[in-house]
Amino acid sequence: MERANLEALIRGTLETNSEVYRDLKSRHFLQDPDSDIAVELLALKLRTKLKRLADFTALHMFVVTLRCEHSCPYCQVSRQSDDKLAFDMTKETAEYALALTFRSPSPAIKIEFQGGEPLLNFPLIKFIVERALEINTREKRDLQFVVATNLAVLSNEILEFLRNHEILVSTSLDGPRDLHNKNRPRRGNDSYERAISGIERARIALGRDRVGALMTTTEASLERPKDIIDEYIASGFDGIFLRPLSPYGFALKTRSYEAYDADRWLSFYFAGLEHILNINRAGHRFVAQYAATILSKMLSPFEPGYVDLMSPAGIGIAAIVYNYDGEVFASDESRMLAEMGNKKFRLGNVRVDSYERIFTNDTLLEALDSSFAASSPMCSDCAFLPHCGSDPVFHYATQGDFVGHKPTSEFCRRNLAIFKKLVLLLRSDSETRRILTSWTSQV
Amino acid sequence: MKAAYRFSDRFVCDISKTATSIICALNFRQSIEADFVRTAIDQFKLEVLDNELRRSVAERTEPLRTAILAYAFSKSGLQSTE
Amino acid sequence: MMKLSALGVKFLNWAESAPGGIARLSTNQSRPDALRRSEAFLVRDDNVPEGFLFYVIVGDESALLLDKIGRRPHIWLPNDFLYLRDGDVIRTNADKNSVRVLYRRASNHNSFLVTERCNHYCLMCSQPPRNVDDSWIIDEIKATIPLMDIETREIGFTGGEPTLLEGRLIEILELAKGYLPHTAVHILSNGRRFSDLRFSQAYANVKHPDIMVGIPIYSDISSIHDYVVQSDGAFDETIRGILNLKRLRQRVEVRIVIHRQTYSRLPQLAYFLARNLTFIDHIALMGLEMMGFAKANVEDLWIDPFDYQRELFDAAMHLNARGMNFSIYNHQLCLLPEELWPFSRKSISDWKNEYMPECADCSERNACGGFFSSARFRHSRNIRPIPSATISE
Numbered sequence: 001m002e003r004a005n006l007e008a009l010i011r012g013t014l015e016t017n018s019e020v021y022r023d024l025k026s027r028h029f030l031q032d033p034d035s036d037i038a039v040e041l042l043a044l045k046l047r048t049k050l051k052r053l054a055d056f057t058a059l060h061m062f063v064v065t066l067r068c069e070h071s072c073p074y075c076q077v078s079r080q081s082d083d084k085l086a087f088d089m090t091k092e093t094a095e096y097a098l099a100l101t102f103r104s105p106s107p108a109i110k111i112e113f114q115g116g117e118p119l120l121n122f123p124l125i126k127f128i129v130e131r132a133l134e135i136n137t138r139e140k141r142d143l144q145f146v147v148a149t150n151l152a153v154l155s156n157e158i159l160e161f162l163r164n165h166e167i168l169v170s171t172s173l174d175g176p177r178d179l180h181n182k183n184r185p186r187r188g189n190d191s192y193e194r195a196i197s198g199i200e201r202a203r204i205a206l207g208r209d210r211v212g213a214l215m216t217t218t219e220a221s222l223e224r225p226k227d228i229i230d231e232y233i234a235s236g237f238d239g240i241f242l243r244p245l246s247p248y249g250f251a252l253k254t255r256s257y258e259a260y261d262a263d264r265w266l267s268f269y270f271a272g273l274e275h276i277l278n279i280n281r282a283g284h285r286f287v288a289q290y291a292a293t294i295l296s297k298m299l300s301p302f303e304p305g306y307v308d309l310m311s312p313a314g315i316g317i318a319a320i321v322y323n324y325d326g327e328v329f330a331s332d333e334s335r336m337l338a339e340m341g342n343k344k345f346r347l348g349n350v351r352v353d354s355y356e357r358i359f360t361n362d363t364l365l366e367a368l369d370s371s372f373a374a375s376s377p378m379c380s381d382c383a384f385l386p387h388c389g390s391d392p393v394f395h396y397a398t399q400g401d402f403v404g405h406k407p408t409s410e411f412c413r414r415n416l417a418i419f420k421k422l423v424l425l426l427r428s429d430s431e432t433r434r435i436l437t438s439w440t441s442q443v
Numbered sequence: 444m445k446a447a448y449r450f451s452d453r454f455v456c457d458i459s460k461t462a463t464s465i466i467c468a469l470n471f472r473q474s475i476e477a478d479f480v481r482t483a484i485d486q487f488k489l490e491v492l493d494n495e496l497r498r499s500v501a502e503r504t505e506p507l508r509t510a511i512l513a514y515a516f517s518k519s520g521l522q523s524t525e
Numbered sequence: 526m527m528k529l530s531a532l533g534v535k536f537l538n539w540a541e542s543a544p545g546g547i548a549r550l551s552t553n554q555s556r557p558d559a560l561r562r563s564e565a566f567l568v569r570d571d572n573v574p575e576g577f578l579f580y581v582i583v584g585d586e587s588a589l590l591l592d593k594i595g596r597r598p599h600i601w602l603p604n605d606f607l608y609l610r611d612g613d614v615i616r617t618n619a620d621k622n623s624v625r626v627l628y629r630r631a632s633n634h635n636s637f638l639v640t641e642r643c644n645h646y647c648l649m650c651s652q653p654p655r656n657v658d659d660s661w662i663i664d665e666i667k668a669t670i671p672l673m674d675i676e677t678r679e680i681g682f683t684g685g686e687p688t689l690l691e692g693r694l695i696e697i698l699e700l701a702k703g704y705l706p707h708t709a710v711h712i713l714s715n716g717r718r719f720s721d722l723r724f725s726q727a728y729a730n731v732k733h734p735d736i737m738v739g740i741p742i743y744s745d746i747s748s749i750h751d752y753v754v755q756s757d758g759a760f761d762e763t764i765r766g767i768l769n770l771k772r773l774r775q776r777v778e779v780r781i782v783i784h785r786q787t788y789s790r791l792p793q794l795a796y797f798l799a800r801n802l803t804f805i806d807h808i809a810l811m812g813l814e815m816m817g818f819a820k821a822n823v824e825d826l827w828i829d830p831f832d833y834q835r836e837l838f839d840a841a842m843h844l845n846a847r848g849m850n851f852s853i854y855n856h857q858l859c860l861l862p863e864e865l866w867p868f869s870r871k872s873i874s875d876w877k878n879e880y881m882p883e884c885a886d887c888s889e890r891n892a893c894g895g896f897f898s899s900a901r902f903r904h905s906r907n908i909r910p911i912p913s914a915t916i917s918e
Contacts, residue, residue: 022790026745026797035747037761040768041801053515105518300803300847317515359521368512375504377496405493430839434846441848 045301049386052303052318055106057359059307059319061332062097062128063114064089065121066324070150070186074216076248076336078116088121089324094128096350097322102135103355108142112170114321114332119149122158129165146170150184151198152191163205171195171202173213173235175221175228183218199235208236217243222264225272229286233279239287242272244414247398248336262410266417273421280435292439294422297387299440307331309389309415311373316347316364326350328358330367333393345393367392371402378406384419446490453483533603536619538596539579547627547665548578549672552611567609568594581615583607600624614672616665627669635673636681637666639694643685645715646755647741649782649826651816654685663693670700679709688718698731709735713780716740717759719766729773737776737806740767743787745797753786764802771804778807784819784826788833795840799847808844810837812855815899823903830860831907838862858893859909866892873897881908888913 001020008014009030014021016032024030031038052058066087068078079087101109111132113125129145136143145167162169173195174180180192195213202211213235215221215228225242232240245265276288293304307314315330322328326349329335334345345367348358371392373379382388391411395404406412426433447456447467457468469487471480501508516522550567551560554574566577573580573593580599582590583606600617602609602624609615612630617623628635639662643654673680680701687694701710710733719725719738740763743753747760770777779798783791791810798805812830813819819826830837837853842864844851853865854872861869871894878895887893887910896904 022746023793026790026793027800034751035761037747037764040765044768045801050511050514053511054518056515056519103520105520299800301800302803312512312515317519356521359519369508370501372504372508372512375501375508377493377500380500380504403497430842434842437843437846441846 048301049303052305053312055108056317057104057320058106058108058305059110059112060097060101060104061112061114061319061321062089062094063116063321063323063335064094064118064124064128066116067120068116068150069120069152070117070184070191072184072216074183074218074246076339084121087116087324089124089322089326091124091127093322093324093326093350094124095131096326098128098131098135100320100322100328100350100355100358101132102139102141106141108144110144110146113145113147113149115148116324117150117153118147119151119153119158122161126161129161129167133165144168149198150191150195151202152186152194154198154201159201159205162202166210167206169202169206169211171199171211171213172216173199173231174215174218175224176231179220179224179227180231182220183216196235203236213237214241215243217245217265217268222268225268226275229272229275229279233284233286238285239289239292240272240276241289242269243290246336247394247410248333248340262413262417266414269418270421277425277432277435281431285438287439291418291422291436294387294418295436296440298422298426299437308391308394311371311385311388311390312368313371313390313392315345315367315393316359316361317368320347322350328353330364331393333397337393337397342397344396367396367402371395376403376406378412382416384416387419388415445494446487449490450483450487456487533601533605534622534624535601536598536617536622537601538598539619540598547614547616547668547672550581550609550611550613550615551577565615567611567613568599573597579617581609583609612674614669627665628673630674630677633678634681635677635679636683637669638684639663639666639682639687639697640685640690642689644689644717644756645686645759647818648753648755648786648822649784649813649817649819651814651819652683652685653817660693663690663697666697667700670697671704673705673708675705675707677705677708679711680705681711681713683713686715686718687712688714688716688724691718691724692727695727695731698728698733698736702731702733706734709737711737711739711778713739715754715759715763716766716770716777717762719769720762722769725766725769725773725775728770729775737778738770739778739780739809741780741782742794742798743781744790745794746790749786749790767802767805776806777804778809779805780809780811782811782813783830783833783837784813785828786826788828788836791833791836792839792843795843799844799849803847803849806850808849808851810841810851810853814855814897815902815904816897820902827903829905829907830856831905834860834862838865841865841868855894855897857896857905857908858889859887859911860905860907870894883908883910886910 005014005020009024025032028038028042065084066077066079067081067084068075070078071080081087101111111128113128118125125147132143145165146169147162147167148170151169151171172184174183177192180195181189184191199211199213213232221228229240245261273288273291276286279286293306293309296302296304303310305318307319310318315334319331320328321330321332321335323335327338328347328350329338330345330347337344338346344363347361347364371390373385373388373390376390379385379388379390392402394411395409396402399405399409404411422436426436444458447458450456454469454471457470459466459468469484471483513522548563548565551564552567552569554572556564558576561577563578566574566580568580568582568590571589571593573590580594580597581602582599583602584604586601606624608629609626610629610631613626614628616625616627638652640659641652641655641657642659646654682694682697698710701708716738719728741754742750742760742763744750750760751757767777779802781787781791781794798808813826815823841851841853851868853861853869856869858866858869871892873894873896879898879900880890880895881904884890884895889911
């Protein structure tokens with residue numbers, strides 16, 4: 001909007017018959033005596049945005065084992081071990097965790113199996129799925145299962161089970177073969193081959209829309225956004241989530257997260273985004289998922305429910321982690337932080353702590369309250385507040401407290417740059433705007 | 444005071460009040476360079492500002508925050524009933 | 526020989542105790558007695574079975590037929606009525622020498638005008654309102670519904686403003702649900718009455734299995750919408766009505782007539798709907814019909830659809846990108862960008878559609894619905910045949 005119009009608007013002198021005035025009225029920036037329906041519609045949009053909150057914890061992550069046959073350098077948690085006793089979740093622990101899961105009022109519950117490599121403790125996955133379904137005959141929730149697996153140990157028996165229970169698969173694909181295998185070493189150096197083969201088999205058995213993949217961004221990835229994206233396209237995925245660099249390996253070594261890393265990642269991200277847009281312009285629909293999540297928040301009244309971009313933060317109240325040993329964490333990042341030696345966001349243990357004790361944990365409540373974006377300096381005045389979130393675990397890990405210092409926060413710098421870029425793209429030409437808008441219809 | 448605490452690894456802060464202002468005397472422990480002192484003072488000022496802002500914004504937005512967090516926990520069964 | 530009336534309709538042997546009012550037509554010579562007693566037989570050839578309430582003959586009077594019918598009450602209808610079929614329902618009025626067709630079984634678009642009264646005065650109204658007591662219409666509809674074929678796919682209730690009938694409209698819906706449980710119902714309304722939650726609840730309580738209200742919104746700006754419908758406060762009340770209907774999980778369609786007053790902010794209206802009324806079941810983007818007030822106001826309303834292609838394209842593509850369900854009606858394919866053809870529906874009834882001379886060589890003639898006959902009054906100067914090479918498949 002032109003500066004002159006903005007000033008006229010604020011002074012109350014904007015010409016009421018102008019298109020600018022009409023646009024502002026239509027988009028509920030202003031109201032005049034002609035009509036008072038705007039307040040009701042704004043209230044409706046706000047209620048829509050906040051609707052998920054009262055559903056409470058919908059995502060329950062079960063870390064069924066820490067054992068893994070990969071040794072990815074960026075992984076904080078896995079153990080190279082065959083010691084099942086030491087590192088596997090027991091049935092008893094799982095039973096307690098399930099009881100807590102169903103205490104959530106959410107009408108839809110997603111149980112996600114994590115690890116290590118969860119398929120290494122497949123018997124427990126079986127147990128949890130069957131037990132959860134049994135409990136659900138009484139609870140009648142919309143119950144969904146996901147397994148986050150590298151697919152390297154995918155037997156036919158496991159595949160059959162996944163198929164019969166309509167379990168979703170989320171695997172790791174870091175990019176083309178050389179990049180992927182470099183990032184994700186295992187004995188035999190065949191992580192990529194196993195992943196691709198696993199994806200193929202899983203697609204046939206489960207259906208294409210039940211198999212997804214995530215990439216982890218490393219130093220080596222930063223030079224190759226196009227290659228990574230092309231790998232996803234060649235592998236038949238309809239979108240990609242270009243993830244930020246994870247700070248959790250470095251958190252305790254430096255007090256503040258290096259700003260230059262944010263800029264390098266942004267170059268990587270924007271190069272990737274442009275490549276994706278060109279692919280769409282050429283007629284092939286391919287979604288940049290982080291952008292799509294943000295665009296949904298910008299262009300629709302819906303809340304996509306992406307845990308890391310919510311205010312109040314999604315820790316505990318949207319997602320929760322039950323570790324192999326029964327320890328309860330407010331998020332997956334909270335668990336990683338604990339692996340680095342900082343158990344700040346440990347909420348209790350399933351065997352000894354009640355639902356009430358865990359979810360009214362002081363740290364959790366304080367983190368939620370103090371990191372509330374609308375109550376944080378700089379965030380409270382930010383134009384992008386409705387599109388952003390708070391990430392108390394990230395800020396605690398990188399800057400020492402739940403709120404952080406937004407001017408030097410990598411979270412803020414990263415998101416601000418992406419918001420601004422998306423706005424510019426939406427205004428650039430109608431084809432680009434249409435492509436970006438079309439990414440919001442399914443989120 | 445919050446700011447002073449955070450910087451207690453770099454200096455000790457004596458806080459006193461006059462009629463019109465608050466005086467913070469920063470006592471640096473070792474003999475250190477002027478640069479370090481200048482930087483520390485700047486950072487301290489920023490920290491004080493940060494805390495002041497947090498307090499004021501939190502106060503102003505308390506009703507909104509309370510309403511939304513109350514709504515988040517409304518069906519969790521964790522709120523006490525009167 | 527009785528003299529033909531000006532309408533060409535003749536009532537013969539119509540005694541005082543003769544049948545009047547509403548009757549269903551049958552061409553079935555073996556029609557069960559219990560049914561034929563209250564039905565009219567539509568004579569096709571020289572078979573005139575006994576026992577029907579009265580008889581209907583269309584077209585030439587032949588001496589042979591007159592003979593066969595004898596003293597039985599019957600009606601001669603001119604060739605205009607040749608479309609009548611088995612299962613149709615007619616209303617007869619011997620005093621006025623008139624026959625009206627209330628229902629045509631073979632039609633895909635049976636629509637009942639429930640009142641001519643209206644609380645709006647839309648600039649382009651194709652059915653200009655009359656403030657009369659036409660409560661007899663509801664009685665007529667109530668008598669017609671039980672005679673309609675249970676296989677009827679869809680019926681419409683229009684006006685004027687149907688919700689002005691309040692409880693009586695609800696009664697008709699109950700009747701439709703009861704007698705025609707498989708028939709979809711489509712009501713055209715300005716939606717304002719639904720802003721009264723109790724009325725919306727009464728409507729929702731009918732629990733009709735397949736019903737939708739089509740409600741016009743002409744602009745994202747309240748003053749423009751209110752101007753088009755010539756009523757202050759219409760925009761707000763209409764939206765409140767829609768919100769109530771949605772609270773009660775009722776299906777709602779938003780209808781937009783595109784003309785000179787509404788075309789320029791069509792994209793903004795699309796943004797508004799996709800942002801605020803995301804739950805709308807269907808959006809109808811409609812071309813102007815040259816009837817009623819539209820003819821009187823033609824200079825304020827007419828714009829060649831060819832000239833608003835850009836606005837229509839922007840609006841439609843935005844709705845599509847946001848996943849909103851929509852259709853384009855009353856636009857000829859040669860006036861639409863090709864990307865919009867998949868959304869264009871053939872909405873003009875088969876016997877109402879016409880084509881222009883320019884359409885003779887058009888390869889898309891069948892897919893395109895053609896024109897309403899009213900288009901002869903004014904239509905685009907850009908009608909041109911689409912050569913088959915244009916089709917990119």
